[in-house]
Amino acid sequence: MSLDLDPVVVHHLVNSLGWRDLRPMQRAAIAPVRGGADVLLLAPTAGGKTEAALFPLLTRMTEQRWTGTSVLYLAPLKALLNNLQPRVEQYAGWLGRRAACWHGDISAAQRRAVLYERPDILLTTPESLESMLVSEKVDHQGFFAGLRAVVVDEVHAFAGDDRGWHLLAVLERLARVAGRPLQRIGLSATVGNPGQLLSWLQGSGGGRRPAEVVAPDLVTAADGPPPGDIELDYVGSLANAATVIAGLHRGEKRLVFCESRQTVEELGQLLRSKGVTTFLSHASLSIDERRRAEQAFSEARDCAIVSTSTLELGIDVGDLDRVIQIDAPATVASFLQRIGRAGRRVGSSRNCLFLALDGAALTEAAALLLLWSRGWVEPVVAPPEPRHIVAQQLLALCLQEHQVGDKLWVQAWNELPPFGEEAEPILRYLVEHGYLDHDGGMLFIGPAAEARFGRRHFMDLTAVFSGPPEFTVLLGRTELGRVDPSLLTEEVRGDRRLLLGGRSWRVTYIDWRRRRCFVEATDGGGRARWSGTGWAYQGFALTRAVREVLLGADPPVRLTRRAIERLAREREEKLHLVHPGGTLIVREKGGDLRWWTWAGIRANATLTATLGDVVDPMERFDDHSIRLRDNVTSAEWRQKTADASVRLCLPEVSEKALDGLKFSAALPKQLAAATLSARLADPKAAVSVLSESVRFVVT
Known part of the structure; x- marks a missing residue:
């Protein structure tokens, strides 16, 4: 194997890993990473991105005799870091180097060892880095003095929200501490704007430091639909979904994605009642519960694991046979991550079975698959005005x-x-x-x-987000997870029962002061609920794709007979709300006058704020439509909207909404409100809608 890597690394690639060669992306990454450029490595899940970054970095580390903690490996999830640690330790050990983890689950003794030994590679999160920088117990000047490079795994997961801004700011402060610019290497699955994402990752070095996107395996729209065995089915209820999952693919390992923790719990209980060996994973389960599930799942064969997006990222759960999706994920990028979990074993293929619980979810899944088939992926854009x-x-x-x-x-x-x-x-x-x-x-x-x-x-x-207050659930001294407080305060008849980990528990005692709840096992009757679960707003492209589906477009995947029949019914019921040549204003049976824009929540919020003279003062809008004043005429509409595209307004926000913006108390209210308004708006999509013809269908 002829590679421009340290001979020891090449030796172990052949003799320890048994590799005959590197993948094209890994080969292409060697030169820019070794040359010190900022790099974005794009490849599907399990595409070898970690190795593509680390092998050239370890080579540089040896050649240039880096000392101390010289490389940071950042990831959005502690579980992902834990999963990566053995591999990174193995690779570092080939050259006599060391790696260690530092995050919120690491014990005080382990942290002291890290500070004393100063591993060559530190696996951590941006929040833990912030903690190190502000801690009295960490000599950050000494610890980070040798820092040279930063690897950001799943960089797209950072860039799309405020964790990305926090990450960039912390990296700039670290560069000041180290006294040198830091090489930045991002690892990502396919994104719609790789060049822009790399420029974002460069931070203050953008335009001044060499940069390269490495994506030799990138699939574009010209290549046709991406590879994958996709089936879209309509099942009508979660109970029916459980019956389908229990009956199909017996003897195989299945990963089932749900869009809320409540759905995960309810489906997990249903599958267990049908004799399916089932494991659960979501953010409100305890760390030990999740680890046990992930370990058991990675070793088992005939089983299912039901998860929220917690297993969407690169945590290794072994060789999967099937990926199953309940309803539809919010983005094409999320779907690409999920389908990438299957098909890793030789002779297997990437696959996903969609099980839609209602007609709206079926239409959204078809729309998402339509975009996927065209090679379209959402651009990753940092939220404005942080x-x-x-x-x-x-x-x-x-x-x-x-x-x-x-x-x-x-x-x-x-x-x-x-x-x-x-x-x-x-x-x-x-x-x-x-x-x-x-x-x-x-x-x-x-x-x-x-x-x-x-x-x-x-x-x-140190944390950019705060979750809603939850109660810790304990079985004796064993933590099971956390539940929404409303489950403990609402009136119930008889025993108060919770559903957690796919099992029912009877509440025996509540410690209100410490937010703890003690339980014992019981047979059935448990309930699950968490604030803010089960809903995601649609963007402009996905909502327009929903309109395409309603107008007759089918994604190039297998549709079951049930899916075909339910799609036909959805199209028939909504035929009067869609038009290929523009938007419609329709008088509904109840008398409401609605403008069917099919533009997404942010565009509709922008249009609602801009067209105050014709929009209903209650400002009722959603992803698909805007409610208008019931007496708006065609002539008035033309007059009031004639110049709307040049006088767009940002949506107004209530003071109550500011509570969801962490650190908003440290801002003037008008600046906090301006931040939220900018994030609720989509001016580009609003202008696009205003440029289309509008039909009045008023009877």
């Missing part, structure tokens, strides 16, 4: 450095927008309201920050 993350970073910097010069703070992020001089109004607010103190030309943590974020050594300041 002012609350700027506030968090200003506070975190003062914790890290204890005090910061009031003219020097802008240097911490190497002029990365929006953490530069444009953050001045946020800084002033923090000082004026006591979150920061200002004395003698220095900034430091103030009493308001201590009061609001200082609990448990400012732990709440």
Whole structure:
């Protein structure tokens, strides 16, 4: 094997791993990674991206004699890091190097060992890095002095939300600590805008550092539908879905994805009642419960694991035979991750069986598969105007450095927008309201920050998101997971029963002060519920694809007879709401006048805010339509919308909505509201809708 890698690495590729050669993507990655460029490696799930990044980095580490912790390997999930650790340790060990994990589940003794030994590769999360930077127990100047490169696994999972902004800001601060730019290597499944994603990952180095997208296996629309054995079925209920899953593919290992934790619990219980060996995985199960399920699943054969998106990313669950999807995931990118879990074994193929529970879900699944068949994937775009993350970073910097010069703070992020001089109004607010103190030309943590974020050594300041308050469920001393408090407060007759881990539990005692709930096993009757589960808004492209399906387009996959019949019924029922040449304004049976835009929630929110003169004051809109005033005429419509595309307005948000924006308390209300408004808007899609012809169908 002729490779431009360290001879020891090549030796072990052949003799330890038994590889005859590298994959095309792994070969193509060697030169740019070894050359120090910022790189985005694109490949399907299980495409060898970790090796493509680490083998050239280990070669550089040896050649250039890097010392101390020189490489960070970041991932969005602790479980993914735990899963990767043995592999990374093996590869590092070939060259006498060491790797270690650092995250919230690592014990105090393990952390002390990491600080003392300073492993060459540290596997961690951005939140744990933030904790290290602000901790009194970590000499961050000494620990990160040798840092050279950062690998960001599943980079698309960061870039699409505020964790991405937090990641970029922390990397800029680390570069200042290390005293050098850091090479950035992103690993991702297929995305719709790889060049833009790489530029985003480069942060302040964008346009100044060499950069390369490595994607030799990338499938484009010109290549035709991606490979995969896909079937779309309509089953009508979760009980029917359980019957189908129990009856099909006996003796095989099945991974079933659901769109909410509640559905995972209910389906898990149904499958077990049918004698299927079933494991569950979702964010509210305890770590031990999830690990037991993942371990048992990786070793078992005739079984099913039912999961939310927690198993969508690259956690190894062994060789899968089947992937099953209940209803439809929110994005094509998510579907690509999920179908990529199957077909890894020689002789097997990537496959997915969709089981739709109702007509709307069936139509959405068909629309998603229509986009997938065209090679279309959502672009990954960072949410705009992250002012609350700027506030968090200003506070975190003062914790890290204890005090910061009031003219020097802008240097911490190497002029990365929006953490530069444009953050001045946020800084002033923090000082004026006591979150920061200002004395003698220095900034430091103030009493308001201590009061609001200082609990448990400012732990709440290191995480960008806060989940809703949940109660821990305990069987004796064993933690089973967490449940929504409403299950413990609503009135019930008889025993209060919970459904968790696919099993029913009777509540025996509730410790309200400590948010703990003690249970014992019982037969059936348990209920599951979590806040905010089971719904995802559709974007413009997916909603338009739904319209295409209703107009008669079928995805090039197998449709069962039940799916064909239910799709026909959906099309017949909604035929009067869709038109290929534009949008429709329709008077419904109840008298409501609705504008059927088929544009997605964000575009419709933008249109609603812009067309206040004709929109119903109750502002009732959804993914597909907007409710208008019931007396709007065709002439008035033309007059009021004539110049709408040049006077677009951002959606208004309520003060209550600000509670969902973490650190919004550290912002002026108008700036926090402006952030949410920008994120609720889709001006481009709104202009596209306004450019289309509108038909009045009013009887």
